[in-house]
Amino acid sequence: MKICVLVKEVPDAAVQKRIDPNTMRLDRGGEKNLNPFDTHALEAAMQIKEGGAIPVEEVVAVTMGPSSAVRALHKAVALGADRSVHLSDDALAGSDVCATGYALAKVLESESPDLVLLGQQSDDGECYTIGAVVADHLKMPSLTQVIQIDVSDGKLRCERQAEYGYDTVEIELPAVISVGDAINEPRYPSLKAIMGAKKKPLDSKATGDVGIDAGQVGEGGSKTKVLALNPPPAKEAGEIIEDEDTNETVEKIVAWLDERKLI
């Protein structure tokens, strides 16, 4: 089985993110890091490989991003991926969810994976479920919010968090699975692995190499457009009650709750 893990380089959580008012895009200067949710996906891939329930020939880290994204790939490889693929092309800049999902699906197609794993969300786009977009393009079954994966007989038995509780779903391969952070504790890379990461094969691909129609990606190919940025609505200053007569205070609280239909 070949597992492809989709990873993304995102601004570090500690960096104060801002949108560049000129391009209406995220200012990607400043520290970048491998998207924390993707480390869970890599760990899941490694656990499947090490678990032995199904033979895994290779785990491939795949990313779409500018040249700096190779760092995310190095990190992914240090965490256990056998090699990596970097889809990088100026034409992709400014892609929205629709365009990004399309581009990722195309590069994954070129790898013919049996299983695609990715993190539930990324720290920057706050979009969630790019996996579901990719899965439809790849014509594969998909599941998100997965917090447990068991492999047997070429099928996956997954648990995922849903509105009404936990669902158990059996899913056939090939499939696209987005994992939540509750699924595992990612391992730390050993120093040896970190130092050896740069030596593992890294393929760079441009849009033409994987059959991406440039008209469907980038700012021009996106189907949504950010029109304006505004500060969030100002919150009205709250009310303060000083408790003197507790019975009275409690009455006021209950009235407040009632007013807002909270009880």
Add this chain to the structure above:
Amino acid sequence: MAGILVYALHDDEGNFNKNSLGAISEAAKLAGEVGGEAAALVVGEVADDACASLGNYGAAKVYRAKSVPEGLAQPIIDAMAKVIQEQGFSYALFGGGLLGFEIGAGLTARLGAGVTMEVTAVKVDGGKLIVERPILQDSEVADVGYVSEPGIIIGRLNAFDAKESGGTAEVVDVDVELSEWSSKAKLVQRGEQRGADVNIEDADILVGGGRGLGAKEGFELCEQLADSMGGAVAATRAVVDAGWYPYAAQIGQTGKTVAPKLYLAAGVSGAIQHKVGMQNSENILAINKDPNAPIFEFSDLGVVGDLHKIVPKLTEAIKAKKG
């Protein structure tokens, strides 16, 4: 192209999800302004009158795909794609939640459509819909427009309020041919509750306990209060650190992020490390004996007083009110 199609999620008993109802009401309002009608899509064997009742929230028509199973997204993607394409809807609207995200995302690929997630408001401009969505941990709000149709709008939980308007909807059955891969996932068990690890991220009401509780036993007060309101209990890093409550309940920078309808903070100072995990709660009620506690700067109702006196009485009063 015109009109807005809303996905109406329901449970196994046929009760519709309140966020779906809210989305239908919102669609009805917007359809009035951009033209076309608001309609809902329901999957599974849902009774006629249940479907028709969606008209009470503003749906003019309800498309029912009886043979499509509920609970997994991909068959519903097939159903919605078919109805959107055949009926020429301009927008698809979801009330938020897991399936809404998955279906909306799948439709993005299927229809080559633009999609916006976590939408908090929708407005009309020149006969088109523009959505507002918070970004960068809610520090800014982006206005997003759609370049083509249909456009897919996935709301943030609780963004849309359900409004009853009287009326019934016409129920239309549709046949949906499932994509080959839509039957590759099988729902073995749906909606299993796991009481012990109540997922605080899903709770509508949370009672958060902090250092002000004084001791581990203080959490009993929180639990009783939460029970009285049908909510769950959360905790700050400091008390989890001290072993007063489990890590699964921790909210904040290094814990979980929540946005319930009500966050009642008892003995919580409101330090930023905690604030970032709950600041998007719809209503924040804080009880703290320190009038200078930072939480009073962003609470909707702040009560300066002894929580050990107030909380038990509050619990009693709520129980009494609920009868």
Add this chain to the structure above:
Amino acid sequence: MPAVAPAEFPPPFDSNDVIGPPTDAPEDRIEVGVAIVGGGPAGLACANKLLQLLEDEPELTEKLGEVPVAVIEKGKVAGAHLLSGANMKPSAMEELFPDLPKEDWPVYQEVEKDAVYVLTKNKAFPLKPPPPGFKNHGNYVTSVAKLGRFLGEKAEEAGAYILSETAATKLLVEDRIVKGVRSGDRGRGKEGEELANFEPGSDVVAKATVLAEGTVGHLTYAAYDYFDMHGADPMRWELGVKEVWEVKEPLDRVIHTMGWPLRKSPRFNEFGGTFIYPMGEDKICIGLVVGLDYTDATFSCHDALQLIKTHPFIAKLIEGGKRVAWGAKTIPSGGYFAMPKRLAVPGMMVAGDAASMVNIPTLKGVHYAMHAGMYAAETIVEALKKDPDSVNFEAYDERVRKSMIEKDLKESRNMRQPFSKGFFMGGAIASAMTVTKGNFPGGHWKQEHDSEIEVELGKAADMYVKPDNEVTFNKLDSVFLSGNATRDDAPNHVRIQTHVPREIAQTWVSMCPAQVYEIPEDQLESGTAEVDVHVTASNCVQCGAITAKGGRLTLPEGGDGPLYQET
């Protein structure tokens, strides 16, 4: 309560615990040519210089193996743990990158104007002309966090392996020769237990090891004990708390202030002042530096900085602005006499702040660190060219002693000490020293370790203001801004005695800018002579102050701590 010195309650730490032979099987050890501990100005200048020199030494490069130069850095990236003023003297950058135009330097601007003020509660009196040592003409306002990133990138481009998120927790020594360092474990829990994703560290063996660990060198100070390298005076430190502000009006000068709110009497021993530097057109930085030999247990550098921002003169500079960064770090202030008596031992050299190469009266240390790193590089190449198995790097010691590092530090060797006599007396004596280039009064004015100073509960905290969250902020909010998001179950890396006299506990509580230490609420008013100290290690921004005042900062897991961007 009688005054008591923190040194009476030494931390539970033994240097021998962090020194020992390699323990990995030989085939598991990671072999590098040169191991540099610390991705700061000293370590990265060393790495860059090494690779520049190695370009012309193909034979030696081959002997150094697959990884000729490795830099071990505990922060998330090189620069994440760096914080300083700073008005950097350009000499080191000019020497390291002679062909790099100044426009491409990671600096904000050249200093054009200097101003020094003495503050009283409401006024600011300019000192004209500024006292000697405060002339920064020709220096460059720099953020070391940015400088670290710049030097790190350059080193990587040249072929260095920057092993970030890696702590060097043990010095590998065999037969009294330094063989390298051991990297720290990752994935331990609060009590030190191994978690599910536990990953043990590795022995990194090298032909030469350079310790460039910065202000509270973990392995460096252990090495001083082991190899008997201590200088004539003990190390001592100042604590600096710094903020970066976006401002509406650009600042046209470098400003230093003295006086308020630091108290002048020798009884309190509050030596220090603020620095306010322009950072381009739209930002300034403002920081307060205070010697850690103060005596009032309630003194808090962070809160004093918040208070200073309310002074009319300073408030004006940040009016309408927004705080965008915060951080804290100690500065070694022992100067010349605290430098180790030997800078090299078999297999190892020490460079930069950890070796006390900081000139407090002129507030300079960045360029000394870089020069020292370059001397180390030159020494290594020279020595290993002649004999690739040589462990004798004593030529480094000679280079430093013949350089401006030695000369400048010697000149100001006694200038910090007079301030224990209070502001006026101290100022007068220090000025006299400057004018005579250190020859008055000459000799050696002996210093004490900061923890030997007795502390008592005083009234410093009475002055502090309640944070208004617009201009003034509390410690927790500030820790958040530093980018610190250390996991809560990380093992406790702070070594202190946890049941101590109230004065000592209060000293730590007030001193620490990150609110790591707390006295349990029920003991605050209990009136007992001794109290417990609760440690929230995950708040720690690794400033090092605890090492100065009676505790010991050891290393958290790699990657933990702040993520400074522009400090």
